[in-house]
Amino acid sequence: MDNKRKYVIPGDVITTGPFRPEQNVILEGDKIISTTIGISEIYDDSVKVITLTGKYIPKIDDLVIGKINSHTSLSWELDINSCYVGFLPAQDVFGRDFSAHADELSSKLKTGDLVAARIANFDRTRDPLVTISDRDLGKIDSGVLIKISPSKVPRLIGKKGSMIQMIEMATNAVVTIGQNGWVVVSCESPEGLLKAKKAIEMVNEKAHVANLTDQIKEMLEIKDNES
Amino acid sequence: MGGRNATMVLLDENGIRCDGRKIDEPRRIMIKAGGLKNADGSAYIEFGNNKILVGVFGPRDVHPKHMSNTDTGILRVRYHMEPFSVTERKNPAPSRREIEISKVIKEALEPAVMLEKFPRTAVDVFIEVLQADGGTRCAALTAASVALADAGIPMRDMVASIAAGKVADTIVLDVNNEEDQAGQADMPIGYMPSLKKITLLQLDGILTPEEYKKCVDVGVQGCKIVYELQKKALTDKYFGKGGD
Numbered sequence: 203m204d205n206k207r208k209y210v211i212p213g214d215v216i217t218t219g220p221f222r223p224e225q226n227v228i229l230e231g232d233k234i235i236s237t238t239i240g241i242s243e244i245y246d247d248s249v250k251v252i253t254l255t256g257k258y259i260p261k262i263d264d265l266v267i268g269k270i271n272s273h274t275s276l277s278w279e280l281d282i283n284s285c286y287v288g289f290l291p292a293q294d295v296f297g298r299d300f301s302a303h304a305d306e307l308s309s310k311l312k313t314g315d316l317v318a319a320r321i322a323n324f325d326r327t328r329d330p331l332v333t334i335s336d337r338d339l340g341k342i343d344s345g346v347l348i349k350i351s352p353s354k355v356p357r358l359i360g361k362k363g364s365m366i367q368m369i370e371m372a373t374n375a376v377v378t379i380g381q382n383g384w385v386v387v388s389c390e391s392p393e394g395l396l397k398a399k400k401a402i403e404m405v406n407e408k409a410h411v412a413n414l415t416d417q418i419k420e421m422l423e424i425k426d427n428e429s
Numbered sequence: 430m431g432g433r434n435a436t437m438v439l440l441d442e443n444g445i446r447c448d449g450r451k452i453d454e455p456r457r458i459m460i461k462a463g464g465l466k467n468a469d470g471s472a473y474i475e476f477g478n479n480k481i482l483v484g485v486f487g488p489r490d491v492h493p494k495h496m497s498n499t500d501t502g503i504l505r506v507r508y509h510m511e512p513f514s515v516t517e518r519k520n521p522a523p524s525r526r527e528i529e530i531s532k533v534i535k536e537a538l539e540p541a542v543m544l545e546k547f548p549r550t551a552v553d554v555f556i557e558v559l560q561a562d563g564g565t566r567c568a569a570l571t572a573a574s575v576a577l578a579d580a581g582i583p584m585r586d587m588v589a590s591i592a593a594g595k596v597a598d599t600i601v602l603d604v605n606n607e608e609d610q611a612g613q614a615d616m617p618i619g620y621m622p623s624l625k626k627i628t629l630l631q632l633d634g635i636l637t638p639e640e641y642k643k644c645v646d647v648g649v650q651g652c653k654i655v656y657e658l659q660k661k662a663l664t665d666k667y668f669g670k671g672g673d
Contacts, residue, residue: 209664209667209668211578211587211660211663211664211667212541212578212583212584212585212586212587213584213585213586213587213621213622213623213624214623215623226583228543228585230585230623230624233623235585235586235623235624237543237583237584237585238578238581238583238584239578239579239581239663239667253581254581254667255470255578255579255580255581255667256580256581256582256583257469257487257488257581259546259547285487285488285489285490285547285550286549286550326548327499327548353581410667410668
């Protein structure tokens with residue numbers, strides 16, 4: 203039974219023995235204890251818990267969707283749905299020859315704009331540094347923002363992207379998923395947009411259901427036959 | 430509160446207490462996780478006639494900024510009693526007692542909450558006592574730890590809490606309001622069941638060393654009962670039929 207997934211709450215002893223504690227677990231003596239509500243998984247030499255609640259904590263290389271909160275003459279501040287604000291330096295957008303006198307930050311990104319960004323650097327001493335200078339990153343011009351729980355993002359993506367690919371295929375929508383639980387959907391047809399939005403919200407609500415993929419498929423395909 | 434009925438029998442010859450419980454029997458306890466939509470985590474507890482609602486926010490920005498700590502997150506707890514929570518209207522302004530209980534609960538939760546994972550942030554716990562009937566700090570601490578778990582804040586263990594005490598020369602579990610007023614001692618205990626550590630221990634009254642040990646033992650056993658109910662509340666919300 204040790205290899206089975208288990209539902210755990212903080213303080214539950216998952217297992218004892220020579221395992222390496224990974225995400226959301228601590229080692230106390232020889233006991234491995236969960237620190238959060240979630241599902242525990244035991245591998246050959248390590249133990250981790252997939253959390254079901256909680257805020258987004260930035261991780262380096264995560265793709266996030268951010269909203270411009272404000273800017274100074276040198277940088278923007280992004281709301282990334284976390285307890286920390288994202289810090290986007292002006293050089294990242296204007297290049298090395300950025301001059302605080304000549305360049306006006308609000309000409310590129312205004313307060314309220316949505317951007318797809320990557321966490322470039324983050325440690326416990328500083329706020330997360332984000333970058334938008336990469337392919338697929340930058341300002342998001344069109345689409346609808348959907349907010350889901352950050353802990354349900356892996357479910358929305360699915361195994362090797364199966365869930366999100368299915369939604370994209372069925373609706374012809376382009377879905378950008380931020381690890382912080384913010385999702386932007388854009389689609390040429392309004393019906394596709396609504397359908398994709400409904401599917402994403404369904405994943406958010408029913409993330410714990412076992413045959414969710416089938417349910418989503420059913421919902422999308424039934425609609426397909428009707429139209 | 431003097432002028433109590435001096436003839437009230439706290440413990441009869443059959444070992445039955447004034448509200449019909451046995452000496453090692455807690456009051457009826459009901460815990461519900463969640464319930465508040467706008468808070469990051471919440472819990473509601475009914476502990477005998479105590480009714481307490483807890484909301485948790487965080488980790489989030491610290492305001493005022495100077496309170497933040499670059500090494501670790503901070504925990505802020507507000508314990509507040511509603512004006513209608515007691516028989517005579519209570520002034521809603523924080524009293525000396527409430528400020529003290531806020532501090533006591535904060536310090537009882539701190540060993541469990543892994544604040545060092547979130548430097549420069551704050552976790553806020555708001556405890557509202559809707560109805561009080563003795564032992565509110567224990568009930569509030571129990572509910573606060575459920576609410577923290579519901580908010581997804583990493584914790585080493587849950588904190589379960591209950592009071593033990595001495596009534597009519599006998600060590601009893603879960604002292605109610607009458608027993609607290611007329612009894613000989615009251616000892617609230619907060620306990621982390623998996624780590625086997627005590628995070629809260631107060632004592633009001635006089636006990637011999639033997640009675641003290643017995644009292645702690647009885648309290649720890651009581652905490653284990655409470656812990657099972659905390660576990661059930663969270664399991665029901667997250668893994669129950671149809672989820673939340």
